[in-house]
């Protein structure tokens with residue numbers, strides 16, 4: 001079976017990481033000093049948090065780093081107690097050579113306050129044998145006592161240029177044939193997430209054809225930008241609810257798309273609709289965020305998308321005329 005590219009191209013050394021310049025420099029300096037403090041990594045998905053932690057362990061411990069590195073999910077569905085037992089078993093023994101071990105805890109922001117407090121006590125208990133690297137998407141969900149025990153490192157979404165270079169390397173090494181618009185499409189749908197970008201490329205390349213932008217949008221289960229744009233124009237510019245809704249239903253059904261993908265595609269397009277005044281764009285974004293939130297909370301996607309389109313239509317001066325004419 002073919003290797004998974006996100007694994008195959010995962011950097012082995014900190015200096016091979018893409019972007020995250022400041023963070024990587026600070027981490028390299030710590031590794032060079034021979035010991036690391038407890039650390040807190042924050043940032044969105046697929047930007048190098050786990051990768052950096054593994055690189056640190058490799059560079060600090062060299063051969064046998066696997067015995068001194070534990071990666072586990074802090075929000076293990078079986079509960080924080082299971083996590084604590086895992087940590088206890090790993091931390092119990094001193095590492096060969098007497099220096100530390102590293103425990104990497106993913107998804108710490110999914111822990112309740114109580115669980116985070118329990119984690120804090122665990123960290124203190126094993127501080128003599130272990131260093132903890134906590135990882136989260138949202139640092140504001142981490143309680144202060146945990147934050148203050150860690151050196152914090154922020155991981156940013158990767159820049160378009162960084163993603164492009166990384167993809168170009170894979171494309172050339174794997175001999176993937178691409179149309180001109182393919183990489184731009186990947187950059188657009190992956191929104192700074194290098195894991196997503198790499199996976200979309202591999203999935204599209206697996207068809208064995210020349211990869212096109214159109215194929216990327218369909219692999220990424222994303223609305224084509226033109227389609228998203230057309231629906232938004234029908235609603236917010238033309239005020240034609242019926243037509244916007246029909247078009248939306250058609251593309252959603254044919255692509256098997258979910259509400260989240262539709263919201264993301266709309267969000268990417270809103271700002272490039274020249275026919276819309278700035279005020280209307282702002283109102284659209286506000287409306288979109290409201291309906292996106294409701295969907296996240298579990299409200300029916302169909303109804304929320306309809307409601308969004310209705311609100312978008314109300315922004316159009318033409319909508320009032322339509323209502324008067326009864327069309």
Ligand SMILES: Nc1ncnc2c1ncn2[C@@H]1O[C@H](COP(=O)(O)OP(=O)(O)OP(=O)(O)O)[C@@H](O)[C@H]1O
Pocket residue numbers: 005006007009010011016017018019020043044045046047048049050051052106194195198
């Ligand atoms: N900065 C980066 N440099 C090089 N490769 C990267 C970088 N960020 C991500 N990748 C690639 O994407 C894959 C996923 O990255 P990683 O597991 O480090 O993400 P993460 O930040 O831990 O995400 P999550 O929050 O979802 O756990 C890696 O296998 C690697 O191939």
Ligand SMILES: [Mg+2]
Pocket residue numbers: 049050051106135
């Ligand atoms: Mg990770």
